[in-house]
Each structure stands twice: as C-alpha cells, then as structure tokens.
Amino acid sequence: MKDLLPVINYISRYVDLTDDEKNHLTSFLKITKVKKRQFIVQPGFVCKHKSYVVKGAFRGYLVDNNGKEHTLSFAIEDWWISDYSSLIYQEPATLFVEALEDSVLIQIEYEDEQQFLKEIPKLEKFERIITQRSLAFHQKRLLSNLTKTAEERYDEFMSKYSAIAQRVPQYALASYLGFSTEYLSKIRNGKTSKS
Secondary structure: OHHHHHHHHHHHOOOOOOHHHHHHHHOOEEEEEEOOOOEEEOOOOEOOEEEEEEEOOEEEEEEOOOOOEEEEEEEOOOOEEOOHHHHHHOOEOOOEEEEOOOEEEEEEEHHHHHHHHHHOOHHHHHHHHHHHHHHHHHHHHHHHHHHOOHHHHHHHHHHHHHHHHOOOOHHHHHHHHOOOHHHHHHHHHHHHHHO
C-alpha cells in the first residue's frame, strides 16, 4: 500500500476514509511506469483508465484535419489526466495522452471505479468535488482564451504554473496557450528585454 499512498493522500484531502476503506480502494489501483514519448491514450481506442501522476509530466492533445496539434491539458505530479469523454462514455478516444518525461502513474480502470464508487459511498463525494473543480477550471480557461490577449494568457499561465512551463516543450506550451511557438518566443523575448 505504501506505493499507493500518494493517491490515497490526495483523496484524503477531500474525504475521510477509514483504514478498511483505504485498503479496499487500493485493491482497485495499479502502478504503471511510462517511458518518455509513450502514449497512455490514443485516438480510436477506448480509454480504459483514469491516471494520477505520481512522477513525471504528460500532455493531452488532439490533431486536427490539417495535422495541427492542439494541446488541451497538462498533468504533473499530484494531477489527474485522461481522455474523459472516452472514459466516461466508453467510446473511442479523440485525444492523445503522451508522457513528456519518464513517469509513474497510479491508474484506476473505468469498471473498477464504478465498482468502488458503489462500495465506498464517500468516494462519490470525492468524485463530485473533483468534477466540479475541473469544470470550473475549464470554464476559466475557455473564458481566458476568449477574452484575454496572448500576452495576458501567457502571464496568467506563468504566474500560476511556471513549474509546468519549465518542463514541457515550447511547442506544447504555445499550443496550449493558443498561439505559435514563434509568437511565444516573441512574448518571452519582450519580457526579457523589459527586465
């Protein structure tokens, strides 16, 4: 159970689990090691897991009809990542989820999650809290993309997630922020020259 403590501690921030509930929950979890550039989700295949990052970094992205990549999400230690639409509806994924570093995950299979949500009612509360927080985050991101300039989006990201910016490729960061790598360089050079 020691190796599974990071996710148990994460869940315990939101709900109090008894030792028996923790032990029961850990019976549904598995540790997965992932190499840099390895995919844990690919379009066309049904996503089977929700993944909690113990160590490493990931990005979720899609490729449009013109071959352009659009980064939708990042995940580092103590974050979750998946193709949630594929996972929830058990239909083929539209996203790639790729390891940006050698990583360690704790994964929960969809069917197992449905089972332990029935058996440990407190985890329904945990799922509700996490889902609400995720929905609020994505709404803020959408509003930011619609109402803020590229520089404002960059500044906002750097003020909140500078640790991520140091670990992800520049093309992925630019894609996440909604502009080209060249434009990201211009913004960064402008910030450097003003300092």
